[in-house]
Amino acid sequence: MTDLPTTGAKKLGLVIDLDICVGCHACAVNCKEWNDGGHSAPLTDLDPYGKDVSGVWFNRVHSFEAGDHECGRTVHFPRSCLHCETPDCVTVCPTGASYKREEDGIVLVNPDTCIGCKLCSWACPYGAREFDEADGVMKKCTLCIDRIYNETLDEIDRVPACVSTCPVSARHFGDLGDPESKVSKLVAERGGYDLMPEMGYKPVNRYLPPRTPKRQGAAALKPSEQVEAKGFLAWLDRMLSR
Amino acid sequence: MHPAISIIFFTTASGAGYGLLVLLAWGALVGHLGSQTGFGIASFVVAIGLVGAGLLSSLGHLGHPERAWRALTQWRSSWLSREGVMAILTFLPALAFAWSWVVAGEVSKLAAALTIVGALVTTVCTAMIYASLKPIRAWRNPWTVPVYLTLGFYTGALLAALLLHVYGLRGPFVTFLIAVVGLVATALKIGYWMFLDGGRSASTAETATGLGSIGKVKMLDPPHTESNYLLKEMGYRVARKHARKLRLFVLLVGFGLPILLSFLAVQGSDAVAIAGSLLAVASGGLGVVVERWLFFAEARHTVTLYYGSSTA
Numbered sequence: 343m344t345d346l347p348t349t350g351a352k353k354l355g356l357v358i359d360l361d362i363c364v365g366c367h368a369c370a371v372n373c374k375e376w377n378d379g380g381h382s383a384p385l386t387d388l389d390p391y392g393k394d395v396s397g398v399w400f401n402r403v404h405s406f407e408a409g410d411h412e413c414g415r416t417v418h419f420p421r422s423c424l425h426c427e428t429p430d431c432v433t434v435c436p437t438g439a440s441y442k443r444e445e446d447g448i449v450l451v452n453p454d455t456c457i458g459c460k461l462c463s464w465a466c467p468y469g470a471r472e473f474d475e476a477d478g479v480m481k482k483c484t485l486c487i488d489r490i491y492n493e494t495l496d497e498i499d500r501v502p503a504c505v506s507t508c509p510v511s512a513r514h515f516g517d518l519g520d521p522e523s524k525v526s527k528l529v530a531e532r533g534g535y536d537l538m539p540e541m542g543y544k545p546v547n548r549y550l551p552p553r554t555p556k557r558q559g560a561a562a563l564k565p566s567e568q569v570e571a572k573g574f575l576a577w578l579d580r581m582l583s584r
Numbered sequence: 585m586h587p588a589i590s591i592i593f594f595t596t597a598s599g600a601g602y603g604l605l606v607l608l609a610w611g612a613l614v615g616h617l618g619s620q621t622g623f624g625i626a627s628f629v630v631a632i633g634l635v636g637a638g639l640l641s642s643l644g645h646l647g648h649p650e651r652a653w654r655a656l657t658q659w660r661s662s663w664l665s666r667e668g669v670m671a672i673l674t675f676l677p678a679l680a681f682a683w684s685w686v687v688a689g690e691v692s693k694l695a696a697a698l699t700i701v702g703a704l705v706t707t708v709c710t711a712m713i714y715a716s717l718k719p720i721r722a723w724r725n726p727w728t729v730p731v732y733l734t735l736g737f738y739t740g741a742l743l744a745a746l747l748l749h750v751y752g753l754r755g756p757f758v759t760f761l762i763a764v765v766g767l768v769a770t771a772l773k774i775g776y777w778m779f780l781d782g783g784r785s786a787s788t789a790e791t792a793t794g795l796g797s798i799g800k801v802k803m804l805d806p807p808h809t810e811s812n813y814l815l816k817e818m819g820y821r822v823a824r825k826h827a828r829k830l831r832l833f834v835l836l837v838g839f840g841l842p843i844l845l846s847f848l849a850v851q852g853s854d855a856v857a858i859a860g861s862l863l864a865v866a867s868g869g870l871g872v873v874v875e876r877w878l879f880f881a882e883a884r885h886t887v888t889l890y891y892g893s894s895t896a
């Protein structure tokens with residue numbers, strides 16, 4: 343049923359720290375690698391060695407510049423499904439293939455019943471759904487449903503592929519429905535926010551804003567002041583400038 | 585948004601088919617339809633044919649057409665599903681109405697009334713598929729449903745005039761209707777385009793990234809060097825100067841010329857009447873197809889905010 347479930351208490355999702363993401367694309371690559379053999383496999387690449395390459399990715403890393411001049415900064419911005427609480431990508435689906443799980447809030451597509459009408463991808467404001475032309479069905483981030491509950495993996499590996507691979511730990515996985523969870527505390531502490539809240543989809547995933555630099559504006563760019571050398575350094579300076 | 589030929593054909597053809605059905609059933613209800621077997625058969629073949637061809641064409645858009653029946657299951661939440669269910673349900677009264685009129689010789693008013701309701705509700709459902717999509721401001725607005733209804737009715741009336749003339753019948757009322765509905769359509773489209781040009785989505789690159797507190801957000805690097813599904817499907821956009829010309833084309837060729845031709849047609853002999861209304865159908869049809877193409881090509885999706893657009 344594409345009716346939304348009465349929201350369960352558990353809301354699994356990601357918290358992405360924009361302050362420390364270095365834009366290395368490791369999460370996107372590991373996502374592609376894992377999911378190419380995972381729940382929604384394959385993540386088809388069309389014309390992979392040709393001129394017009396185009397492929398399915400669940401996670402794409404954009405780079406933005408926010409602010410101008412000395413206040414401006416570069417922010418690397420990974421974008422994937424936010425597993426929204428009230429997403430229209432689920433309710434617009436005519437077949438019931440697009441659904442939200444009651445037990446943990448994960449939004450999935452059933453590849454056996456999807457007719458490939460693409461409507462859900464139009465209904466997602468965030469561009470989190472990509473149509474696989476070769477398979478004729480819609481594909482999207484599964485929150486690595488085949489890792490996080492996978493008992494054949496070591497416990498430390500039971501997190502989404504993107505989280506396990508991030509070299510700077512900019513990605514965190516957990517239950518955002520539990521205010522006591524590590525991720526919820528992180529969000530509270532750092533002022534984690536929703537993307538496009540005006541759409542009313544109530545994303546579960548949160549983004550942590552870049553921290554404000556200690557010295558801002560023109561001051562941050564000034565060279566440190568010239569200090570008069572004293573004692574041994576003054577003697578050295580005299581010797582060297584002879 | 586990418587203007588897919590299959591969807592443009594689906595929405596325009598089924599819209600015209602339902603418009604014609606509404607007119608026929610209306611004519612029956614007010615007692616204007618005599619026992620015109622030839623006209624009756626031809627009208628239903630055209631109307632049901634357009635609706636059917638439109639539905640078949642919409643299947644061409646699917647990745648898995650053989651699973652299309654599944655789309656009838658989620659009518660509780662999905663307008664696409666409701667559209668499918670209503671399209672199929674409407675065939676029942678429409679066929680009963682056709683039978684009662686053409687074969688049995690006595691129009692069933694109940695079937696005619698249900699045909700009108702079914703055709704109108706189905707057209708509203710088609711429009712709501714688009715009008716319900718929050719990320720697309722060009723679609724989610726109060727203009728979409730009236731435009732779909734009016735254009736369906738308008739193209740249906742153009743077809744009705746042609747059919748009447750082919751069967752040697754004259755319907756001054758239909759000509760009058762074409763003019764009135766054509767003018768309403770003109771006003772609606774101008775109003776819609778003013779709405780489109782007069783504002784922007786509440787979402788911006790700043791709200792999409794949440795980085796607005798730092799300052800203006802600009803794209804530095806896209807995620808990949810090559811294009812992708814999102815850009816091809818949602819990033820499609822017609823250049824503004826082409827859009828202006830095409831809008832004018834819709835108003836002149838889609839509405840102005842057919843109204844003029846319809847009036848000229850009824851002044852002349854039977855041959856002139858047929859030729860005039862045939863040209864009116866061709867011209868109006870082309871105009872409405874261009875209108876629907878623009879409806880997609882001018883629509884901007886919020887995902888483009890992640891790919892360098894500052895507004896959507």
Ligand code: SF4
Binds near residue numbers: 429432468543
């Ligand atoms: S991010 Fe898009 S695909 Fe994911 S749940 Fe939200 S609306 Fe649906």
Ligand code: SF4
Binds near residue numbers: 437451456461463480
């Ligand atoms: S593409 Fe598949 S999952 Fe998406 S709305 Fe259509 S049937 Fe549902």
